Amino acid sequence: MRKPHVITIAGAGSARVPALIGTLVNYKERFPLSKIIFYDIDEERMGLMEAYDRLVLNSFYPECQAVFTTDEDEAYRNTDFVFCQMRVGKTAMRSLDEKIPLKYGLVGQETCGPGGFAYGMRSLGAMKHMVEKVRSYSKDTWILNYTNPAAIVALGLDKMFPDDKRILNLCDQPYSLMKSYSKILGVPQEKLRARYFGLNHFGWFTQLKDTEGNDYFDTLRAYLRDHDFRPFNAEQRSKSWLDTYVRVNKYMKYLDEYVPTTYLQYYMFPQEIAAESDPEYTRADESRDSREREVFEACERAAGKDSMDREDMLTNSVFGNLMVEVAESIAYDLNNEFIVLVRNEGIISNFEETAIVEVAGTIGKEGAKGYPFGPIKPYYKGLMEGQYAYELLTVEAFMEQNYDKALMALILNRTVVDPSKAKAVLDDLLEANKDYWTLSKEA
Ligand code: G6P
Ligand code: MN
Numbered sequence: 466m467r468k469p470h471v472i473t474i475a476g477a478g479s480a481r482v483p484a485l486i487g488t489l490v491n492y493k494e495r496f497p498l499s500k501i502i503f504y505d506i507d508e509e510r511m512g513l514m515e516a517y518d519r520l521v522l523n524s525f526y527p528e529c530q531a532v533f534t535t536d537e538d539e540a541y542r543n544t545d546f547v548f549c550q551m552r553v554g555k556t557a558m559r560s561l562d563e564k565i566p567l568k569y570g571l572v573g574q575e576t577c578g579p580g581g582f583a584y585g586m587r588s589l590g591a592m593k594h595m596v597e598k599v600r601s602y603s604k605d606t607w608i609l610n611y612t613n614p615a616a617i618v619a620l621g622l623d624k625m626f627p628d629d630k631r632i633l634n635l636c637d638q639p640y641s642l643m644k645s646y647s648k649i650l651g652v653p654q655e656k657l658r659a660r661y662f663g664l665n666h667f668g669w670f671t672q673l674k675d676t677e678g679n680d681y682f683d684t685l686r687a688y689l690r691d692h693d694f695r696p697f698n699a700e701q702r703s704k705s706w707l708d709t710y711v712r713v714n715k716y717m718k719y720l721d722e723y724v725p726t727t728y729l730q731y732y733m734f735p736q737e738i739a740a741e742s743d744p745e746y747t748r749a750d751e752s753r754d755s756r757e758r759e760v761f762e763a764c765e766r767a768a769g770k771d772s773m774d775r776e777d778m779l780t781n782s783v784f785g786n787l788m789v790e791v792a793e794s795i796a797y798d799l800n801n802e803f804i805v806l807v808r809n810e811g812i813i814s815n816f817e818e819t820a821i822v823e824v825a826g827t828i829g830k831e832g833a834k835g836y837p838f839g840p841i842k843p844y845y846k847g848l849m850e851g852q853y854a855y856e857l858l859t860v861e862a863f864m865e866q867n868y869d870k871a872l873m874a875l876i877l878n879r880t881v882v883d884p885s886k887a888k889a890v891l892d893d894l895l896e897a898n899k900d901y902w903t904l905s906k907e908a
Pocket of ligand 1: 637639641748752
């Protein structure tokens with residue numbers, strides 16, 4: 466039997482956690498656990514899920530101990546893996562990240578544009594603190610980070626902890642898209658092998674084959690040009706997600722060389738998206754009324770019960786499966802293939818060495834390694850240079866509390882561009898985020 470591990474779930478009040486626990490149950494032979502430490506600073510929110518989490522573990526994983534804590538020392542003192550998906554400011558701040566930009570006719574999205582900037586500034590502070598705390602106890606603990614915006618968090622942590630080889634930043638969107646490709650093409654997802662390049666939430670698939678070497682990329686491109694792209698990931702079927710898939714079709718009618726991530730739409734069609742958005746009801750509201758509601762209802766049903774049917778266990782979320790498969794691949798040095806976030810260092814040969822790029826690669830006991838990609842063409846390079854400069858200036862604005870760098874970052878962002886709008890939205894976000902971050906004008 467494989468050696469069991471201890472994991473800490475940081476942000477255990479997230480509505481994504483119950484399905485993650487289901488995956489941990491299903492993967493207990495592959496990634497066995499002796500203990501799960503559930504940690505959140507919001508005891509009440511974590512408490513809404515505690516009865517459910519305990520019921521699942523008692524029913525299907527009695528050998529795994531469960532600890533619930535709001536004490537960060539207890540959370541990080543003795544653990545092998547931190548699964549981190551904290552959301553600083555919770556849904557209330559997500560809602561502002563989405564709604565404030567819409568006031569100025571700008572895209573309102575949690576990871577892209579001004580909302581992503583504001584969220585990044587909040588996440589960086591909390592993530593820095595978390596890494597310092599974890600490292601005060603152990604240099605060996607793996608930190609698997611899902612906290613968004615992963616592009617900003619990954620770059621910021623790389624700048625603040627450049628020698629730390631045990632922080633891995635993860636995004637499940639490429640994995641999620643491959644789930645859809647698998648259904649479209651009728652090829653099991655485990656057999657699909659992709660090539661991809663870009664920055665996080667800003668990239669393209671360039672190749673898709675199966676393990677026998679059959680090439681499906683042209684079939685996929687033709688399909689996405691001529692058919693409505695519908696997500697096969699059940700979590701992405703609400704209205705706002707469906708729109709993002711349809712815009713992949715739209716983009717591919719212009720340019721179909723590579724297949725873009727759904728997030729590229731915000732940079733390609735920002736005016737149209739802002740105009741179509743409802744400033745009173747954004748994704749924060751929609752996710753609260755869909756995923757959160759379903760999860761909390763399942764948790765309520767669990768309260769007071771002492772046994773549960775396996776069918777009632779939430780499981781199999783894209784996020785949960787990715788986290789657990791990555792942890793397994795590290796723990797047993799499997800070097801399985803994933804789309805990874807890594808420091809470029811020549812992977813994309815004509816792109817900034819110190820950028821964090823998203824490419825196909827492997828994950829094992831040394832962390833993530835990207836496959837060499839070679840040079841990229843001027844169009845993609847141009848887009849990525851601008852976006853990378855935005856990311857870097859955001860991180861520098863955070864580290865130096867520098868207002869001008871924040872303003873430059875937003876002007877560079879393709880969802881903003883106009884300096885007067887950049888300044889107006891920045892000032893508004895600064896005020897709304899005053900409990901989390903601040904900026905000052907250079908003397
Ligand atoms: C995808 C992205 C994540 C993001 C999530 C948002 O999975 O890769 O980075 O957090 O979507 O989903 P939501 O349902 O909360 O809008
Ligand atoms: Mn992501």
